[in-house]
Amino acid sequence: MYLTDDEGAPTVTLRFLGAAGTVTGSKFLLETEGREQRRVLLDCGLFQGLKGLRLRNWEPPPFDPVTLDAVVLSHAHLDHSGALPLLVRGGFAGPIHCTPGTADLLEPLLLDSAHLQEEDAERANRHGYSRHQPALPLYTVEDARRVLALLRTHPYGTPFAPCEGLEVTFRRAGHILGSATVDVAWGRGDAARHLVYSGDLGRPGRPILRDPEAVPGADVLLLESTYGDRVHATWPEEKLARVITRTAHQGGAVVIPVFAVGRAQELLWTLHRLRGEQRLPHVPVFLDSPMAQDVTELYCRHPEDHDVDMRRLTEQARCPLCGSEHHWVRTAEESQALLARTGPRVILAGSGMATGGRVLHHLKHLLPDARNTVVLAGYQAAGTRGRALQDGAATVRIHGEDVPVRARVETVDGLSAHADREELLGWLRTFPRPPRETWLVHGEPGASEALARSIRERMGWRVRVARDGERVTLR
Incomplete structure (x- = not known):
């Protein structure tokens, strides 16, 4: 049935169709050779960032979606899953395999992405600034809903067959809820071969999620290299406590732009812990992001992903993510009412780089007052308001107005x-x-090359940086 290598395992080829030489657009196509060729796609992500990358989302895929037997997802972030609606629009109707946590996250993430695509197209048509008449969304909410109907979930550590001849096992990656490393096996007995794809690998010792799991071994490894050229700072509890305490003593507010998945939940956990250890003054904490609230509820519903501390607290009915000390601001009216509030407070609101969302209203209201503080909790891309604040801008433009920056900005x-x-x-x-x-994979060239050198010099492994479009035979 299959062509085989010298040791009897079926021959499999691998094509790098994204996330090679860049960090987005994850797509890796596995094909078995022989009379009954099988095709499985690992991840199906959007290209994000620079315009040249984003334009690739509009190009026809380098394979016929109809010929795919299955898709296997490492996790729900859009650079790994956001092109699924395009795949379905192109004719794919097979199963999409993932963990239960990933399946739950895909619904809000894909529907929100599709809604924004439709809004962008509508706005372009209303103001006439698109070169295309009419402007069309990359995909629609209906395309996203069709994706959700194809999801098939599998628990960690339980092998399943996405198609004949291949077997897949998910293991915890510790990156976000539901994130997994993907172990793909083919062949039988001593001739079996394993490709392990790291997906996005998380960090050990983080709150909420269990640490990345070890794998039994791999013949071929696809390893992310996003931060392969650096070492992160330690967990910033002390700085957060210091910034919030200083601002509260001034009678000011702390506003933190947050991403709905991962970042919001980790900050809620940290604030809960600081308060429990009496390292914070008694200030109310507001989460002003409906999507972050929905995602937080999903985090609470998946104990299979929880680390020991999270599990112990939830078993004691003291959930650190949705406890009574956190105020959830759901409606637009509640968000507007929050703007009128005075006195010390902490506000978490989307989006994480201040490119849109409710955080803009809070920034517009709070930036002119020197008693307040903006905390930038993570990377701020060039061209975003978050980056402008980080770089010391005297004003930022919000809703067509130049807003003076007198508040303190902390990274x-x-x-x-x-x-x-x-x-x-x-x-x-x-x-x-x-x-x-x-x-x-999943790295800018400098980061990937730096990690390759470290692996060669410190571990003696054979390692290469993947090239976009490259096709290799796994023997």
């Missing part, structure tokens, strides 16, 4: 959900033997 490092260089190397040391081949 809190150490909140990344990606493993850094040392954490990646630590995970590799759990392998019982070196893979025959290691391919680095």
Whole structure:
């Protein structure tokens, strides 16, 4: 049925169709050779960032979606899942395999992404600034709903067959809720071969989620390298406590732009812990993001992902994420009422780089007052308001107005959900033997090359940086 290598395992080819030379657009196509060729796509992500990358989302895929047997997802972030509606629009109707946590996250993330695509197209048509007449969304809410109907869930550690000849096992990656490493096996007995894809690997010792799990071994490894050239700062509890305490004593407010998935939940956990240890003054905490609230409820519903501390607290009915000390601001009217509030308070609101969302109303209201503080909790991309604030802008433009920046701006490092260089190397040391081949993906060229050097020099492994469009035979 299959062509085989010299040791009897079926021959499988791998194509890098995204996240090679860049950090987005994750797509890796596995194809078995032979009369009954099978095709499985690992991840199906959107390209994000620079315009040249984003334009690739509009190009026809380099394969016929109808010919795919299945898709296997590592996790729900849009750079790994956000092109699924395009795949379905192109004719794919097969199963999409993922963990239960990933399936739950995909609904709000994909529907929100599709809604924003439709809004962008409608706005372009209303104001006439698109070169296309009419402007069309990349995909629609209906396309996203069709994706959700194809999801098939599997628990960690339980093998399943996405198609004949391949077997897949998910293990915890510790990155976000439901995130998994993907172990793909083919062949039988001593001839079996394993490709392990790290997805986005999380960090050990983080709150809420369990640490990344070791794998039994791999013949071929696809390893992310997003932060392969650096070491993260330590968890920033002390700085957060210091900033909030100082601002509260001034009678001011702290506003923190947050991402709905991961970042919001970790900050809620940290504020709960600081309050429990009496390291914070008694100030109310507001979460002004309906999506972050929905995602937080999902985090609470998946104990299979919880670490020991999270499990112990929830068993005691003291959930650190949705406890009574956190005020959830749901409606637009409640958000507007929050603007009129005075006195010390902490406000978490989307979006994480201040590119849109409810946080803009809070920034517009709070930036002109020197008693207030803006906390930037993570990376701020060039061209965003968050980056402008981080770089010391005297004014930022919000809703067509130039808003003076008199509030203090603080950057809190150490909140990344990606493993850094040392954490990646630590995970590799759990392998019982070196893979025959290691391919680095999900990284800018500098980060990937730096990690490749570290792996060669410190571990002696054979490692290469993947090239976009490259096709290799896994022997």
